[in-house]
Amino acid sequence: MKRRSFLKHTAALTAGTLSAPYVLPSGRLFAKTMNRKVNHVVFCLFAGGVRNIDAIHQDLGNLMPSMLTGVKSTADGITTLPTSPHPTILEQEGTLFPEFRYKDGPTGHYNGHTVALTGVYTDTGLNLRANPEFPTIFEYYLKHNSPSVTSKNAWWVSNALGPYPALNYSRYPGYGAMYGANHIAPTYLLNPAIADMLGQPKPFQFHEEEKVAKVRNFLNKNFGKDALLDNVGIVNTEDDARQIRAFIQDMYTKGQSGLLNNPLGLPSNQGNNDIYNILFAEEIIKEFQPELLVVNMTDVDACHQNFTNYMVNLQKADYAVAHLWNLIQSTPGMADDTVLIMVPEHGRNLDSNTVRDNFGRFGVDHTGDPTSREIFSLILGPQGVINKNLKVGTANNPVGETIDLVPTVANLLGFDLDIPTGLLNGRVLNEIYV
Amino acid sequence: MKKILIISFALLPLLFACGDPQENVYLYEVNTVDVEQSGVDKNNPKADLEFISLVYADLFGGTVSQSDIDVMIIAFTALGDKQLITDIIIRNMLNSPQANVPSDAQMRNDIEKFIEDTYLKFYIREPNAYEKWELQGMIEGDSELIPEMIYYAFLTSDEYRYF
Numbered sequence: 001m002k003r004r005s006f007l008k009h010t011a012a013l014t015a016g017t018l019s020a021p022y023v024l025p026s027g028r029l030f031a032k033t034m035n036r037k038v039n040h041v042v043f044c045l046f047a048g049g050v051r052n053i054d055a056i057h058q059d060l061g062n063l064m065p066s067m068l069t070g071v072k073s074t075a076d077g078i079t080t081l082p083t084s085p086h087p088t089i090l091e092q093e094g095t096l097f098p099e100f101r102y103k104d105g106p107t108g109h110y111n112g113h114t115v116a117l118t119g120v121y122t123d124t125g126l127n128l129r130a131n132p133e134f135p136t137i138f139e140y141y142l143k144h145n146s147p148s149v150t151s152k153n154a155w156w157v158s159n160a161l162g163p164y165p166a167l168n169y170s171r172y173p174g175y176g177a178m179y180g181a182n183h184i185a186p187t188y189l190l191n192p193a194i195a196d197m198l199g200q201p202k203p204f205q206f207h208e209e210e211k212v213a214k215v216r217n218f219l220n221k222n223f224g225k226d227a228l229l230d231n232v233g234i235v236n237t238e239d240d241a242r243q244i245r246a247f248i249q250d251m252y253t254k255g256q257s258g259l260l261n262n263p264l265g266l267p268s269n270q271g272n273n274d275i276y277n278i279l280f281a282e283e284i285i286k287e288f289q290p291e292l293l294v295v296n297m298t299d300v301d302a303c304h305q306n307f308t309n310y311m312v313n314l315q316k317a318d319y320a321v322a323h324l325w326n327l328i329q330s331t332p333g334m335a336d337d338t339v340l341i342m343v344p345e346h347g348r349n350l351d352s353n354t355v356r357d358n359f360g361r362f363g364v365d366h367t368g369d370p371t372s373r374e375i376f377s378l379i380l381g382p383q384g385v386i387n388k389n390l391k392v393g394t395a396n397n398p399v400g401e402t403i404d405l406v407p408t409v410a411n412l413l414g415f416d417l418d419i420p421t422g423l424l425n426g427r428v429l430n431e432i433y434v
Numbered sequence: 435m436k437k438i439l440i441i442s443f444a445l446l447p448l449l450f451a452c453g454d455p456q457e458n459v460y461l462y463e464v465n466t467v468d469v470e471q472s473g474v475d476k477n478n479p480k481a482d483l484e485f486i487s488l489v490y491a492d493l494f495g496g497t498v499s500q501s502d503i504d505v506m507i508i509a510f511t512a513l514g515d516k517q518l519i520t521d522i523i524i525r526n527m528l529n530s531p532q533a534n535v536p537s538d539a540q541m542r543n544d545i546e547k548f549i550e551d552t553y554l555k556f557y558i559r560e561p562n563a564y565e566k567w568e569l570q571g572m573i574e575g576d577s578e579l580i581p582e583m584i585y586y587a588f589l590t591s592d593e594y595r596y597f
Binding site for chain 1: 476502505506508509511512513514515516517518521522523525526528529564565568569572576578579582583584586587588590591592593596
């Protein structure tokens with residue numbers, strides 16, 4: 001099917017479904033959504049390489065006081081952040097897997113991201129210049145969810161470029177760009193240099209756009225080829241594209257008018273790349289209330305050269321996810337109907353490297369030793385759906401691994417049984433459910 | 435007699451050589467031809483940045499600077515929907531005071547010429563009679579259809595994506 005036809009078909013189907021929902025004999029709407037546990041999932045890759053010794057075991061005190069119980073760290077050199085933006089410690093609002101595992105494959109950042117989003121471990125042959133080999137969670141969602149929805153419901157918010165933009169869809173036959181998520185790297189797209197160049201678009205009114213479309217349709221009809229067939233990447237429907245364009249313009253305007261100068265309520269000098277990435281993810285949540293949003297943070301990777309900055313950025317990441325959860329709980333349509341999953345992509349080595357920071361602390365790499373495979377996962381959700389204040393697994397009996405997250409997201413959104421067998425090796429983390 | 439014949443043969447080449455010199459000038463060069471390409475022959479899609487560079491050249495009449503290209507590369511990579519980011523870039527270029535867009539009065543003063551110029555500018559070909567007639571009808575029938583909208587339609591059309 002031509003992509004343009006597909007988009008029109010999808011849009012029409014969605015519009016038709018919205019305007020004329022049918023009621024099943026059981027009295028419920030939409031047969032396949034009956035298995036949904038929630039209608040929204042936000043998946044936060046608490047990435048950059050977080051060592052369980054520093055996070056869960058709190059060897060230097062609690063560096064994540066918004067997420068975990070424990071005595072707050074007072075280590076030299078760490079910043080004092082405001083108190084948690086959320087009234088309760090996140091651990092008490094969900095299920096914590098303190099001994100989660102990234103069991104296989106290289107402990108590289110991109111490998112870890114790929115595994116988390118595809119549910120399949122990678123090997124050393126991972127191609128950084130191509131989309132992933134196996135379908136991403138976005139494609140499973142957009143292909144198998146019923147009723148069909150458009151890409152406006154699925155977002156990949158990355159804090160880096162390089163290979164990361166390619167994680168919004170795979171090259172797997174039968175999946176691919178047609179089912180890809182909207183990718184945005186907001187700290188790049190919305191930075192001041194680009195805002196100066198792209199922040200003043202010709203403002204066509206809706207009726208003017210219709211006139212343009214009439215001329216364009218005439219031109220396209222005469223040409224006879226569909227340019228979209230040769231265009232790589234996802235394509236939004238015209239209505240969705242209009243809303244996304246307006247959103248980006250709004251972000252430029254907010255940035256230019258100084259409204260983003262205190263990210264997540266922090267002083268501007270406290271805002272790192274992670275903080276801003278979460279800020280823009282929150283703006284997407286407010287605007288679109290997506291059903292599936294994945295956002296990442298990676299600033300803790302400063303650990304290679306500066307262990308103290310690692311601790312500082314770990315605190316900021318902790319603060320950011322608490323702010324994110326608080327925003328979700330105050331967003332109509334998402335409050336009490338969203339699961340938030342947090343997981344590092346991998347850990348860090350047990351032994352330090354030889355790079356010492358100003359406080360005399362040595363840096364730590366992540367080269368695949370057993371410690372660098374030890375991570376955690378915290379899964380929050382609504383009362384009556386997700387177990388609260390529960391810890392699952394111990395160091396002697398680790399429970400859960402990275403490849404379990406894709407099946408779990410699919411199960412939460414009710415399309416796991418539609419995924420062809422053999423594609424996923426992980427399991428649904430049923431321990432989270434009440 | 436024999437002497438006369440020898441002289442005659444000796445002078446024969448001179449006889450030919452003394453003809454009109456214009457007739458002996460041979461020019462080996464290619465005939466002048468139009469380089470227009472019909473729409474159906476355009477099969478090669480433009481790469482994204484190639485495309486944007488051409489939009490810039492068509493609207494501003496110059497070459498896009500390296501620093502602007504760098505910014506556009508980042509913008510292209512930072513948004514998954516390439517058609518949308520292309521559209522945003524085109525709208526920004528169209529909104530620039532430096533963009534070479536005819537005024538509405540200029541267009542309506544000679545619609546036929548405007549259409550021919552626009553096809554040549556963006557499609558590198560002349561419009562056929564039907565295209566000319568149809569587009570002229572659209573412009574004459576809608577006083578709110580301004581040159582910027584028509585330029586925008588051409589720049590975002592399928593044919594403009596191809597060589």
